[in-house]
Amino acid sequence: MRAVLPVVLAAQFVVPMSISGTAIALPVIAADLGSDPAPLQWVVNGFNLAFALFTVVWGAVSDRIGHRASFRSGVVLAAAASVISASAPSLLWLDAARVFAGIGAAAVLVGSTSILSLHFQGTERATAFALFGTVNGLGLALGPTISGLLVAAFDWRGVFAAHALVLALAAIGTAALPVLRAESTSDRLLDFTLLRNRRFLALCLVPVAGALGFVTLLTYLPAALSGVASLSPGRAGLFMLAMTIPVLLAPLTVARLSSRFDTLTPDRVILTSLGCLVLGNLGMLFLQPGLPLPALVIPMILVGLGFGLPIGLVDGQALAAVPAHSNGTAAGVLNLFRIGSEAAAVAGYAWLLTLLVRRQVPDGADADAAASGQPGFADAYAHAFSEVIALVAVSVAVTAAVIIVLSRTARSNVSSANALSATGDPR
Numbered sequence: 001m002r003a004v005l006p007v008v009l010a011a012q013f014v015v016p017m018s019i020s021g022t023a024i025a026l027p028v029i030a031a032d033l034g035s036d037p038a039p040l041q042w043v044v045n046g047f048n049l050a051f052a053l054f055t056v057v058w059g060a061v062s063d064r065i066g067h068r069a070s071f072r073s074g075v076v077l078a079a080a081a082s083v084i085s086a087s088a089p090s091l092l093w094l095d096a097a098r099v100f101a102g103i104g105a106a107a108v109l110v111g112s113t114s115i116l117s118l119h120f121q122g123t124e125r126a127t128a129f130a131l132f133g134t135v136n137g138l139g140l141a142l143g144p145t146i147s148g149l150l151v152a153a154f155d156w157r158g159v160f161a162a163h164a165l166v167l168a169l170a171a172i173g174t175a176a177l178p179v180l181r182a183e184s185t186s187d188r189l190l191d192f193t194l195l196r197n198r199r200f201l202a203l204c205l206v207p208v209a210g211a212l213g214f215v216t217l218l219t220y221l222p223a224a225l226s227g228v229a230s231l232s233p234g235r236a237g238l239f240m241l242a243m244t245i246p247v248l249l250a251p252l253t254v255a256r257l258s259s260r261f262d263t264l265t266p267d268r269v270i271l272t273s274l275g276c277l278v279l280g281n282l283g284m285l286f287l288q289p290g291l292p293l294p295a296l297v298i299p300m301i302l303v304g305l306g307f308g309l310p311i312g313l314v315d316g317q318a319l320a321a322v323p324a325h326s327n328g329t330a331a332g333v334l335n336l337f338r339i340g341s342e343a344a345a346v347a348g349y350a351w352l353l354t355l356l357v358r359r360q361v362p363d364g365a366d367a368d369a370a371a372s373g374q375p376g377f378a379d380a381y382a383h384a385f386s387e388v389i390a391l392v393a394v395s396v397a398v399t400a401a402v403i404i405v406l407s408r409t410a411r412s413n414v415s416s417a418n419a420l421s422a423t424g425d426p427r
Contacts, residue, residue, distance in 0.1 A: 004119055005128060007173035009135045011075050012112045014082075014163045015105045016136050018047055019342070020218065021143030022098075025156040029094070032156065039091040046095050048343050050102030051109075055335040058107040063329055067114040072174040074107025079167035085160035101163075106335070113331040117319040119178060123259055125316055130255035133312025134248060140218070141244035145237065194322055194330055202406035203318040205399055206270055206310050207338035213277035213396040214307035215342045216349040217243065217284070223373030227381035228287055239293065243300040250308030266317050267407060270310050274400035277306030281393040285386050289378040349388060356384035 022044050030040055062070035081101035088094035112132065120128045150158040195201050221243070222236040231239065258264045283299025315334065322330040354371040360380035361367040370377035371384075 003173055003176035004115065004178070005131060007170050007177060008071070008112045008115055009131060010166055010173070011071070011078075011108050011170035012132065013135050013139045014078070014166050015051075015109055016139030017143040017146060018101065018105060018163065019051075019143065019339075020140050021147030022047065022159065025147060025151050025159050028151055028156040029091075033088070033091045033094065039095055042095040043091070043098055047098040047102040047105070048339070050099045051105050052336060052339040052343055054103045054106035055110055055331075055339060056329075056333060058110040059329040059331050059333060059335075062107070062110050062114055062331070063325065063327070067111050067118065067327070068174065068177045070107050071111025071115060071177070072171065074104045074109075074111055075167055075171045075174060076104070077101075078104030078108060079164050079171055080104075082160045082164035082167060086157045086164060109335050110331045113315045113319060113335075114327045115177065117316065117327055117331075118324065127255050129312035129316040130251040131312070132315065133251035133308075133310075137244075137247035137251065137308055137311050140215075141247050194326060194333055197321060198406045198410035199321045200318055200330065202403045202410065203270075203314050203321065204334050204337040205403050205406070206273075206314045207334070208341040209274055209277055209396050209399040209403070210307045210310075211338070211341035211345040212392055212399065213281050214243075214247075214303055216345050216392060217281075217303060219346050220349060220353070221284075224287060224381065224385050225293075225373075226375060227370065227373040228289055228378050228385065229293055230375040230378070231293075240300075242297050243304040246301055246304030247308035247311070250305055251311045251313070254309055254313060266313055269313060271404070273306045273309035274396070274403065275306075276302040276309070277396045278393055278400065280304075280306055281389055281396060284389050287385060288382050349392070352391070353384050353388050356387055357381060360384060 029043060034040070058070055058074065078101050081097045081104055084097040085094055085101065088097055116125065116128045116132060147159050150162055154161065195204075218240075222231075222240060225231040225236040225239060254264075254269055258266075258269070280299045280302030283302065284296065286295040286299065315331070318334050319327050319330055354367075357371040357377075357380055358364075358367040360383055361370050361377060366377065370380050373381070
């Protein structure tokens, strides 16, 4: 049905925007509703935590009530929560609304991947997941820019009002979605047999590598450009296009090339993406005081490709690796790996960077200023940044090695099973 892609992608676009774009409104929210650090940070953290936890819950629920029903429930819940967010009279109301928005967004994400997996087949499925990946990359990469424009035009409430408008239109469109439901054979919230599937586990680790090698830089590289190279927020934002444009272009490019060249297999795309992440992060070590910023362009492109190449493709391959009746649960597990690793990686990066900066800058106030990316502490920030990025590159390389080992053993097991079946050996 022609309505499937527009409805699913419209609703899904809001999800990555909420992850990457909400934080830019925090200073304006603080001026309006109060600047108490704990409830203010929960505007972002409440959404992210609820989103990560409820991907598994909605995965199991989706397999039982049907994927259209769970998707529709998520769209309606997220839309209602966005309306409350836009009209919140206090930080407490806003925090509560963002938690419910995260719960709804989890259902949107799980329902989206399940609907695309069950509705489309063959090359149509590959194209659908490529578009899904493009929309996710677009929302994640442009979330801060779009949210910033909305804040400038309509104040912070305009960010959540825009979310509500898009989700309301998607909610109306869900009436045109087909009924898709595969019979569930498991009553468990998290089906650990899925994680025993080495192919599925390997694919779940791919977005973990992306969280480590890309999402951390997407979040904190602008601060690094300010702290080391004294770039203004506007110039830093423009410079970030070198990393975000590849994310937007890669998914559809992979889909088109895969349809023309049989040798461009999903495993080769994933292996290439992992290599790009490692090399790109190593190249970010060039960010040092006095070195020309153009030296970072190629590493930033590599990092963007490393994240963008497998977007969508991983979701399609992961759901294809499990029985159809477990699609919802599998989507929940995959997205728990994705969102949980992003939250953990970003938090870990910030903590470690601040710790290392404080070792370089004895004065507490100066250390906090340096860690936030304020100019004047270029050497200290660059030293800490280099140590963190080196650790990130090693972590991505280790994750890539685990993915490769799991994928090879999974193929070996499949080949052995096929050989036994062909010879009639009952083992």
